[in-house]
Amino acid sequence: MKKILIYAHYYFPDVASTGQILKELAEGMLDEFKVTVICVVPSYSGVIEKEYKQQNYYVENINGVKLLRVRVPEFKKNDKISRIKNILSYFIRAILITFMIGPQDFVFSISQPPILGGLLGVLGKWIKRAKFIYNIQDFNPEQTIAVEYSKNRLVLKIMMVLDKFSCKHSNLVITVGRDLVQRMDIRFKNRNTPKTIMINNWIDEKNIYPLSSENEKIVTFRKEFGLENKFVIMYSGNIGLYYDLENLIKVLKSFRKGYTHSGIWEEGPKTADGRDVVFAFIGAGSVLDNLVSYVKKHQFENIIFIPYQDKENLIYSLNAGDVHWCINAKGIKGVSVPSKAYGIMAVAKPILGVLEKGTEIRCLIEDTCCGICCDPGEYEKVKENIRWFIKNASTDKIEKMGENGRNYLVNNLSKDEAIRKYKEAILKS
Incomplete structure (x- = not known):
């Protein structure tokens, strides 16, 4: 041997x-x-x-x-x-x-x-x-x-x-x-x-797969972190330098829930079936403290930070999201591949991509119709794509996207x- x-x-x-x-x-x-x-x-x-x-x-x-x-x-x-x-x-x-x-x-x-x-x-x-x-x-x-x-x-x-x-x-x-x-x-x-x-x-597609939203451990996870009855747009992975997160979190001011500095309450967006929209960031990294400080400064009540999850709990945390970010900063084309996409596809969730044209994962998303993408730096387009997911949260369009990703992963990746x-x-x- x-x-x-x-x-x-x-x-x-x-x-x-x-x-x-x-x-x-x-x-x-x-x-x-x-x-x-x-x-x-x-x-x-x-x-x-x-x-x-x-x-x-x-x-x-x-x-x-x-x-x-x-x-x-x-x-x-x-x-x-x-x-x-x-x-x-x-x-x-x-x-x-x-x-x-x-x-x-x-x-x-x-x-x-x-x-x-x-x-x-x-x-x-x-x-x-x-x-x-x-x-x-x-x-x-x-x-x-x-x-x-x-x-x-x-x-x-x-x-x-x-x-x-x-x-x-x-x-x-x-x-x-x-x-x-x-x-x-x-x-x-x-x-x-x-x-x-x-x-x-x-990702090991035999160990990471779609689960019912009523799964006991998913219900427990959502309850622990205040995600019950919410529409969850999730980022899971390294909160580091290569993802433009410090600029993308500023985009979320357009979807903010909380009091303004002048004491005015902003309700934030809701889905057609009445769910509040929550943005959940799971992980750690070199820019996490900056994101936390920004959220505290602007008094967001619908952005939540969650610690890294052990591998055995990954299936539950990924399934707890309704839509998942997959992001790279501008200039990363041909340099790095955000492998978190494979985990998102494995649990049959749609992808909110901020990726350059011609990159491996953007090609996968567009070829399989398992998400929506725009280029890094197109912040107005990011807002538009978030609004699309919120608008269609109660339709089968999102579910179909997730199924497309899972099927392609199992058959090809x-x-x-x-x-x-x-x-x-x-x-x-």
């Missing part, structure tokens, strides 16, 4: 989407590979539990996958210095522990942490004399440039040189969107572009089919 080493950065039980996908990929490849994963101790929130503060390395086994966890410093998501220290610690310790494990046939690394994920794969390839598969979930520095996280031209140029170096030294690059495949050609100006294919991300493609591509690399 072939051996494969995966550099995962985050891995279960961390809630990072890439960590969840890599867990399912690693376990799904056990029939073809002996799998070893190098990752950090659980710390996606920035906090590390006491049980992982005693040693520099921990060896675990989860469902047949051998895990080598490296200890890293705690960090704050809005503190660049602490995040850099955390990432560099993972990079250095991951290299050191690579020398401690036996021969490998393949090394598999994702584009997280930015730039260093690719370099880990190259170094792992050289250390283990193995083939290197580079899984690009997000292109950097392009993503950094798009959201203006850094404007230092020298730093960005170095980042580009290093990540192109990682691509050139890979045996295969696997991206997660058609527009990301095109990005490789743009990077290399259609000259000597490394071998690149696309395999979609996924299943977890088993995606993992089969990964195994086949790796073995042929």
Whole structure:
């Protein structure tokens, strides 16, 4: 049986989407590979539990996958210095522990942490004399440039040189969107572009599926967070830099329920069947505090913030929404794919998309008629689309959209089919 080493950065039980996908990929490849994963101790929130503060390395086994966890410093998501220290610690310790494990046939690394994920794969390839598969979930520095996280031209140029170096030294690059495949050609100006294919991300459609609104746990979830008898427009996922959420939340002033600063009560919109409209944000991230402050300042009573939900509760939280946002900031085309769309499709809910034309998920939404989209920055169009969903909340149009998404997902984007493609591509690399 072939051996494969995966550099995962985050891995279960961390809630990072890439960590969840890599867990399912690693376990799904056990029939073809002996799998070893190098990752950090659980710390996606920035906090590390006491049980992982005693040693520099921990060896675990989860469902047949051998895990080598490296200890890293705690960090704050809005503190660049602490995040850099955390990432560099993972990079250095991951290299050191690579020398401690036996021969490998393949090394598999994702584009997280930015730039260093690719370099880990190259170094792992050289250390283990193995083939290197580079899984690009997000292109950097392009993503950094798009959201203006850094404007230092020298730093960005170095980042580009290093990540192109990682691509050139890979045996295969696997991206997660058609527009990301095109990005490789743009990077290399259609000259000597490394071998690149696309395999979609996924959600486990057998574990995430539509449930009745009367399901006991959905009723409990709605009751706990004040969503009973409401029409819920939900955002679920990372509340970070790449989604333009700080501007989009300003759009919601047009749908506000609450007292104005002059003491006038604004009722907010209702559906035709009398339900109040509520906007629910589930998750955490670097801009969450800014959103919370904005909501408090403007005294919204129909915007609710809900903590990350454990994976076993994801099916209930997703089903608790009536419509789901799927968002990327302007400039993210060909750079990143919001995989949360697969979870929305899995529970047969319609998508309120704010995505650039030609991006992977917008193409999916438009091809399958499972939602309505507009471009990032088209804030008046966002309002118009929200009004459409409110107006049609009591019709079967919304239900049909959800069914379209679920049916397409099951028939074309299943977890088993995606993992089969990964195994086949790796073995042929």
